[in-house]
Amino acid sequence: MTQGKVVDLFCGAGGASLGFVKAGYEIVGAVDADPIALETYESNLCGEGSLDEYSGKVSFDEPLEADLSRDYEDNKVDEDLRTVTFQDIREYFGLSAGEVDIICGCPPCQNFSSLRDTEPWPEDQPKDNLLRAFVEFVEEEVPEVVFFENVRNILNAGDENPTTYIDWLKRSMGDIVKESDSPQNGGYGVALDVLNAADYGVPQRRKRTIGLFVYGYEDDEVSLPSPTHTEDATANADLKEWISVNEAFSQAxxxxxxxxxxxxxxxxxxxxxxxxxxxxxxxxxxxxxxxxxxxxxxxxxxxxxxxxxxxxxxxxxxxxxxxxxxxxxxxxxxxxxxxxxxxxxxxxxxxxxxxxxxxxxxxxxxxxxxxxRWFKLPSTNDDSERIVGNAVPPDLIQSLASRVSQSSSRTPLETTR
Incomplete structure (x- = not known):
């Protein structure tokens, strides 16, 4: 029996999905607008026997190619690609309302990337439309847990108030309530911070904003898992040394x-x-x-x-x-x-x-x-480096997800505290 059922939005080539599979979860849906990324996802993660070495699984034959912007402006998506709601996603993958335990989302957020300058936006308005759409998907399903991954600069993005966007995100997630609950019993508690992937066994100093939202919890009841690795293990015997590039290559x-x-x-x-x-x-x-x-x-x-x-x-x-x-x-x-x-x-x-x-x-x-090593990449150079550079490290997600335990199939997930 798997740990829980996951829908991966903005799934890309499947880095986050693979991390959840390695941690024992079942991926019941995956959606993206990038056809090359989806071809890569399907060729690696779908099909009989493709993931037999892991305790989790992917339970569909192909991911869904769709526009996740929900009709908000997104100039990078093919205008002929249909937009979808979470109900459309359920119908495509044969899911029932309330069946999903976790929504994982890694919406592209170039507006907050350190590679470009941020731009002003109105007070209390989300700057990136894909993130606004992501919250709406969560509202339509209200799973027990939401995993969120994004660029590090999203935590300090803002002109006069550096936390404007994050305040909006926390408030929006905190206001989501299931139809069967009262406002006092609903809402998502959140732990949100910039994590260094190297601290979780990834041979790359990749700092990303990671959010863990748990339904029905207060913020002080939710925490992100502690690191497993460190730059100097001699100072902390409980942690392993960072994995170097040479070590990663030699172990391949x-x-x-x-x-x-x-x-x-x-x-x-x-x-x-x-x-x-x-x-x-x-x-x-x-x-x-x-x-x-x-x-x-x-x-x-x-x-x-x-x-x-x-x-x-x-x-x-x-x-x-x-x-x-x-x-x-x-x-x-x-x-x-x-x-x-x-x-x-x-x-x-x-x-x-x-x-x-x-x-x-x-x-x-x-x-x-x-x-x-068996993961297949596109045959063209530019597509290969784009697919890899946009990916979420599977081992980072595995490390985080493996320490989110589920006591039964329909009770709230509890984080390691």
């Missing part, structure tokens, strides 16, 4: 670590073919720049005032601050920096391999996101 089964730029793990003696373990081909000048950076340090700024200064790209010439991560070398003895949707493009961040003069491969990026 049959991963050939000698790839050069433009090579892939196909036709290599002693290694199974893995088309996703392919390194982008770089211009000779890019490889020369990588070599010089490695010789001088780990950043293009280390080339300043040296005989290799001419290798600094024109866009960075004379730049006094910012962009220092571009062409940076990953420190193999630490967890990786946050992987983005350009995580195999060296000009877009600190994504150069710890030992090789190339960017990390798509498979290496997936490993740093804690996807299993």
């Amino acid at each position: 089964d049959s991963l050939y670590q000698g790839l050069e730029a433009g090579e892939k793990q196909v036709g290599l003696e002693g290694y199974p073919d893995d088309k996703a373990h392919r390194a982008r081909a770089h211009h000779p000048s890019t490889i020369e720049r990588m070599e010089a950076i490695r010789k001088r340090g780990d950043s293009w700024r280390d080339l300043e005032d040296t005989e290799d200064e001419n290798l600094i790209v024109e866009a960075h010439q004379g730049l006094e601050k910012g962009a220092s991560a571009s062409y940076g070398i990953i420190d193999g003895e630490r967890p990786a920096p946050t992987l983005t949707t350009r995580c195999t493009t060296p000009s877009c961040g600190r994504f150069t391999h710890p030992q090789k003069n190339r960017a990390i491969t798509f498979r290496e990026a997936a490993i740093l996101m804690t996807f299993p």
